[in-house]
Amino acid sequence: xxxxxxxxxxxxxxxxxxxxxxxxxxxxxxxxxxxxxxxxxxxxxxxxxxxxxxxxxxxxxxxxxxxxxxxxxxxxxxxxxxxxxxxxxxxxxxxxxxxxxxxxxxxxxxxxxxxxxxxxxxxxxxxxxxxxxxxxxxxxxxxxxxxxxxxxxxxxxxxxxxxxxxxxxxxxxxxxxxxxxxxxxxxxxxxxxxxxxxxxxxxxxxxxxxxxxxxxxxxxxxxxxxxxxxxxxxxxxxxxxxxxxxxxxxxxxxxxxxxxxxxxxxxxxxxxxxxxxxxxxxxxxxxxxxxxxxxxxxxxxxxxxxxxxxxxxxxxxxxxxxxxxxxxxxxxxxxxxxxxxxxxxxxxxxxxxxxxxxxxxxxxxxxxxxxxxx
Amino acid sequence: xxxxxxxxxxxxxxxxxxxxxxxxxxxxxxxxxxxxxxxxxxxxxxxxxxxxxxxxxxxxxxxxxxxxxxxxxxxxxxxxxxxxxxxxxxxxxxxxxxxxxxxxxxxxxxxxxxxxxxxxxxxxxxxxxxxxxxxxxxxxxxxxxxxxxxxxxxxxxxxxxxxxxxxxxxxxxxxxxxxxxxxxxxxxxxxxxxxxxxxxxxxxxxxxxxxxxxxxxxxxxxxxxxxxxxxxxxxxxxxxxxxxxxxxxxxxxxxxxxxxxxxxxxxxxxxxxxxxxxxxxxxxxxxxxxxxxxxxxxxxxxxxxxxxxxxxxxxxxxxxxxxxxxxxxxxxxxxxxxxxxxxxxxxxxxxxxxxxxxxxxxxxxxxxxxxxxx
Numbered sequence: 001x002x003x004x005x006x007x008x009x010x011x012x013x014x015x016x017x018x019x020x021x022x023x024x025x026x027x028x029x030x031x032x033x034x035x036x037x038x039x040x041x042x043x044x045x046x047x048x049x050x051x052x053x054x055x056x057x058x059x060x061x062x063x064x065x066x067x068x069x070x071x072x073x074x075x076x077x078x079x080x081x082x083x084x085x086x087x088x089x090x091x092x093x094x095x096x097x098x099x100x101x102x103x104x105x106x107x108x109x110x111x112x113x114x115x116x117x118x119x120x121x122x123x124x125x126x127x128x129x130x131x132x133x134x135x136x137x138x139x140x141x142x143x144x145x146x147x148x149x150x151x152x153x154x155x156x157x158x159x160x161x162x163x164x165x166x167x168x169x170x171x172x173x174x175x176x177x178x179x180x181x182x183x184x185x186x187x188x189x190x191x192x193x194x195x196x197x198x199x200x201x202x203x204x205x206x207x208x209x210x211x212x213x214x215x216x217x218x219x220x221x222x223x224x225x226x227x228x229x230x231x232x233x234x235x236x237x238x239x240x241x242x243x244x245x246x247x248x249x250x251x252x253x254x255x256x257x258x259x260x261x262x263x264x265x266x267x268x269x270x271x272x273x274x275x276x277x278x279x280x281x282x283x284x285x286x287x288x289x290x291x292x293x294x295x296x297x298x299x300x301x302x303x304x305x306x307x308x309x310x311x312x313x314x315x316x317x318x319x320x321x322x323x324x325x326x327x328x329x330x331x332x333x334x335x336x337x338x339x340x341x342x343x344x345x346x347x348x349x350x351x352x353x354x355x356x357x358x359x360x361x362x363x364x365x366x367x368x369x370x371x372x373x374x
Numbered sequence: 375x376x377x378x379x380x381x382x383x384x385x386x387x388x389x390x391x392x393x394x395x396x397x398x399x400x401x402x403x404x405x406x407x408x409x410x411x412x413x414x415x416x417x418x419x420x421x422x423x424x425x426x427x428x429x430x431x432x433x434x435x436x437x438x439x440x441x442x443x444x445x446x447x448x449x450x451x452x453x454x455x456x457x458x459x460x461x462x463x464x465x466x467x468x469x470x471x472x473x474x475x476x477x478x479x480x481x482x483x484x485x486x487x488x489x490x491x492x493x494x495x496x497x498x499x500x501x502x503x504x505x506x507x508x509x510x511x512x513x514x515x516x517x518x519x520x521x522x523x524x525x526x527x528x529x530x531x532x533x534x535x536x537x538x539x540x541x542x543x544x545x546x547x548x549x550x551x552x553x554x555x556x557x558x559x560x561x562x563x564x565x566x567x568x569x570x571x572x573x574x575x576x577x578x579x580x581x582x583x584x585x586x587x588x589x590x591x592x593x594x595x596x597x598x599x600x601x602x603x604x605x606x607x608x609x610x611x612x613x614x615x616x617x618x619x620x621x622x623x624x625x626x627x628x629x630x631x632x633x634x635x636x637x638x639x640x641x642x643x644x645x646x647x648x649x650x651x652x653x654x655x656x657x658x659x660x661x662x663x664x665x666x667x668x669x670x671x672x673x674x675x676x677x678x679x680x681x682x683x684x685x686x687x688x689x690x691x692x693x694x695x696x697x698x699x700x701x702x703x704x705x706x707x708x709x710x711x712x713x714x715x716x717x718x719x720x721x722x723x724x725x726x727x728x729x730x731x732x733x734x735x736x737x738x739x740x741x742x743x744x745x746x747x748x
Contacts, residue, residue, distance in 0.1 A: 013570075014388045026583070027570070028691060045679045049581045077699075100479035105493050107478040119479050181565065188562040191555065193569055195605060196387075196401065207423045209400070231569060306420045317402060325451075 004118055005096040006034040007088075009080070009106055016314035017099055017124045019234060024055035031063070031084055035091065042066060042087060061087070081109035088115070099124045123319045129311060130332030135235065136356055139312060139334055140365050142192055142230045142237035143354060147368045149186035150226055150241065153179050153199070157245045158374050162218040167245060176201060176212035187228045194228035198240075205242075205348040208306055208340060218246035221256075221347040223340075227316050236316045238336050239366055240352035245374045252347040256372045258290045259349040262339045266308060266322075270355045270362030272331040276322035280308040283339045292341050302343050309336035312354055333357040334365065378492060379470040380408040381462075383454070383480055390688035391473055391498045393608060398429035405437070405458055409465065416440060416461060435461070455483035462489070473498045497693045503685060504706030509609065510730055513686060513708055514739050516566055516604045516611035517728060521742045523560035524600055524615065527553050527573070531619045532748050536592040541619060550575060550586035561602045566611075568602035579616075579722040582680055582714060592620035595630075595721040597714075601690050610690045612710050613740055614726030619748045626721040630746045632664045633723040636713045640682060640696075644729045644736030646705040650696035654682040657713045666715050676717050683710035686728055707731040708739065 012019040013027045022032060022041065030051075031042035039057040044064070051060045066086045070078035073086075088096070095116035098107065107117055123129055131139070160167040160174050167174040176199045184194040200212030205223040216222060222245070227238040242256060262283040269279045284294070287304050294303025307323035312334050320327045322335050329335070335357065340350030353366035386393040387401045396406060396415065404425075405416035413431040418438070425434045440460045444452035447460075462470070469490035472481065481491055497503055505513070534541040534548050541548040550573045558568040574586030579597040590596060596619070601612040616630060636657040643653045658668070661678050668677025681697035686708050694701045696709050703709070712726030727740035 025570075045675045046582055049674055050583050098478060100477055102478040103475040104472060104478050104481040104491070105474035105476075107481065108493060117478070119482060181563065185559055185562045188559045189555065193567060195567055196399075208420055209424050300423055301419045 003036065005036075005091075005093050006032075006120070007084070007096045007098055007102075008032040008034075009084070009103065010099075010101075015101075016234075016318070017128070020125055020128050020314055022055045022057055024051055024057075025234070026051075031080075031087070032057075033084075033087065033091075033093075033096075035093070040087070042084065079109065081106055081113060085110075085113050128313065129319050130330060131313065131334050131356070132332075135313065136334065136365070138230060138233035138235035139237055139354065141233070142228060142235055143239065143365055143367075145187055145190035145192045145230075146226050146228065146237045146239050147366075148190070149183045149194075150224055150239065150368060152186055153183050153224065154243065154374060156182060157216070157222070157243065160216075160245060162246055165218050167216045167218055174216050175214055176204070176216060177214075179216065180211070183224075183226055184228075187226075191231045192228035192237075193231050194226060197227075198223060198225035202347075203344055206302075206342040206344045208342065208350065216245070219244060219248070221248070221252055221349055223348060223350050225350065225352070229316070234314055236312050236314070238312050238316060238338075238352060238354060239368060240338055240340075240350045241368060241370065242349040242351060242372065243374050244372055248372055249347070252349075253372065254290075255292070255341050255343070255346050256349045258287055258292055259339055259341050259351055260370060262286045263337055263351040263353070266337040266339060267353060267355055267362055267364060270329065270335070270337065270357055272329055272357055272359045274329050276308070276320060276327040276329055276335075277324060279337075280323050283308055287339075287341060292343075298344075300344075304339055304341055306340065309338055309352075309355075311335055329357045331357055331359050337362075377410060379410075379465075379467050380406075380494070381458070381470045381472055381476075382406040382408075383458070383477065384473075384475075389475070390608075390692075391502070394499055394502050394688055396429045396431055398425055398431075399608070400425075405454075405461070406431070407458075407461065407465075407467075407470075409467070414461070416458065453483065455480055455487060459484075459487050502687065503693050504704060505687065505708050505730070506706075509687065510708065510739070512604060512607035512609035513611055513728065515607070516602060516609055517613065517739055517741075519561055519564035519566045519604075520600050520602065520611045520613050521740075522564070523557045523568075524598055524613065524742060526560055527557050527598065528617065528748060530556060531590070531596070531617065534590075534619060536620060539592050541590045541592055548590050549588055550578070550590060551588075553590065554585070557598075557600055558602075561600075565605045566602035567605050568600060571601075572597060572599035572614075576721075577718055580676075580716040580718045582716065582724065590619070593618060593622065595622070595626060595723055597722060597724050599724065599726065603690070608688055610686050610688070612686050612690060612712075612726060612728060613742060614712055614714075614724045615742060615744065616723040616725060616746065617748050618746055622746055623721070626723075627746065628664075629666070629715050629717070629720050630723045632661055632666055633713055633715050633725055634744060636660045637711055637725040637727070640711040640713060641727060641729055641736055641738060644703065644709070644711065644731055646703055646731055646733045648703050650682070650694060650701040650703055650709070651698060653711075654697050657682055661713070661715060666717075672718075674718070678713055678715055680714065683712055683726075683729075685709055703731045705731055705733050711736075 033040045040059045043051045160169045179199045187194040202220040204210045225240040309322035311318040338352030342348040355362040407414040414433045417425045534543045553573045561568045576594040599614040683696035685692040714724030716722040729736040
């Protein structure tokens with residue numbers, strides 16, 4: 001563990017580590033310095049009041065005051081690194097750590113000023129991987145909103161009429177766009193911001209990140225993948241379900257049953273001390289044993305060609321991964337378990353729950369039912 | 375203009391330059407290489423199909439195929455820089471440019487492999503600053519959604535009853551939270567994602583980035599600042615208005631009139647070839663001439679202590695700035711003009727329009743009325 005000071009320069013709106021360190025949300029970049037004895041922000045005049053009131057740091061300093069001092073020293077308007085240099089000099093700092101995503105422009109500027117920079121490996125804050133009870137609560141609260149929104153969407157599918165293989169609701173063709181909007185609006189009513197919601201039908205569903213578009217069809221799989229961020233807590237939730245409105249083909253039923261069995265087996269394997277790779281490879285083997293092979297076929301990837309899961313928190317995808325890379329699960333991690341199978345000739349399914357890792361096993365944070373046919 | 379190849383490694387979801395270059399949106403980092411003759415993506419198996427269908431690049435290559443080659447060469451699982459090294463070697467590239475926010479971790483890794491890296495200054499793509507007609511159209515479309523949502527919010531304020539200085543609607547106290555939710559939901563119904571919407575009343579409004587909370591009061595200023603991103607086009611819009619439900623004090627009226635006069639004067643000054651600094655300083659002088667001074671008073675910044683405006687596009691705050699820094703406006707830029715005055719003892723106002731710079735002057739993209747008292 002490095003005991004160097006840590007310097008972050010980023011916008012906490014998009015840099016979740018900076019938000020984690022300060023609990024202060026700002027759209028423009030600001031300066032954070034953490035030493036053994038003190039955490040310091042260098043803030044623009046615009047953000048001073050808010051930072052003093054909200055940021056969980058020891059000291060909030062005025063960027064413009066340091067800029068003025070640097071300007072006097074240099075005789076010209078200083079660049080950001082020169083302003084921060086003033087702060088670092090005051091504290092006798094000559095070497096510091098930065099996150100792996102620290103901008104190269106600033107890195108080069110500080111090295112040019114004689115500083116020694118050490119890049120801390122990810123995860124920058126190892127404690128972030130282990131969720132406290134209040135963090136698990138925030139994730140669960142966002143997940144309750146997801147479940148309400150997806151339940152409303154499922155009800156709309158159930159209420160739809162089937163004509164010539166297409167779904168109609170309220171006198172109009174039911175589209176992916178309408179259902180996504182219904183989900184996103186329901187989530188916004190709960191102060192959860194959903195982006196890139198997936199409601200993908202048929203061949204669209206065979207591409208795991210295709211968000212879906214156009215009419216929804218009866219008797220074809222529809223994959224839902226919904227992962228909003230709470231605008232209050234800033235924590236994400238993440239859930240996938242696969243349904244067929246009408247009747248699924250026998251092939252689709254077999255595919256779904258394989259995914260369901262693999263997913264539920266995966267959830268039972270979650271426990272502190274277990275290697276995530278073992279879970280991922282176990283699911284792969286179960287799929288292969290049922291004849292669901294993975295590889296390039298007809299010029300595209302088919303089968304199960306993504307990881308089993310990922311951490312969820314202040315980022316939608318964060319450490320750890322449950323994948324072909326070794327990772328020993330630790331109590332307090334929240335990971336998704338979301339295997340899928342994708343074959344354009346048969347159909348596609350993905351089922352995803354969020355699971356809290358404990359010493360005694362996994363605690364499933366997801367309550368939504370798993371039912372193929374509506 | 376550097377003719378080096380350009381390398382970007384980022385998630386286009388949060389890196390708007392990468393989205394601008396590829397028009398491909400992905401939540402996880404991917405590799406983009408631009409040479410004089412070719413633009414290339416190195417994509418995970420998960421994103422291959424979607425990238426081939428959607429990305430505006432010449433070539434989409436499989437990350438896992440290059441990873442496999444690097445693995446054979448190294449005899450162990452390669453790190454990302456080693457995989458990209460394989461791609462660069464194939465093309466005989468020994469030096470390349472990167473954006474200013476290129477992660478230091480990768481920069482150090484490539485330098486360790488013998489590459490010469492040049493950091494391109496911002497804006498990375500100068501053309502991004504100059505909006506094409508389709509980009510102006512996308513910004514305007516998002517702005518129409520903003521105006522609909524804010525109109526609904528204003529109507530709710532008009533419909534509210536005033537009791538003991540507080541606003542009531544539908545039998546309950548009208549709060550900042552309710553109005554923000556109303557706006558955000560209306561915007562989501564138009565596929566616009568609003569975050570950090572400001573509805574700040576009274577003393578909250580005196581802190582320009584305070585989003586507001588709690589009851590809304592009659593006879594006090596309420597600042598609205600609404601800046602969603604279209605989930606279809608990815609372009610932002612941005613508008614601020616200030617209103618009082620009931621009667622504004624004489625001091626508040628004078629303050630509002632000064633902001634309105636300064637803002638409208640600022641809009642008339644927008645024209646290609648004009649220095650943004652001249653506009654900003656002109657507004658500052660007009661405020662000072664009316665007795666509205668800027669500086670620290672009672673331990674906090676008061677007056678006009680932010681820039682006059684900023685570019686709007688794929689980022690909510692992008693180049694150029696209209697501020698105390700010199701910038702000659704160019705035809706095609708879209709900038710906000712949003713002066714404000716903030717005095718806890720009197721009140722606060724900010725008025726913001728988006729203006730397209732042309733050779734003949736500014737074209738105001740904002741249509742919403744400016745009216746203090748509702």
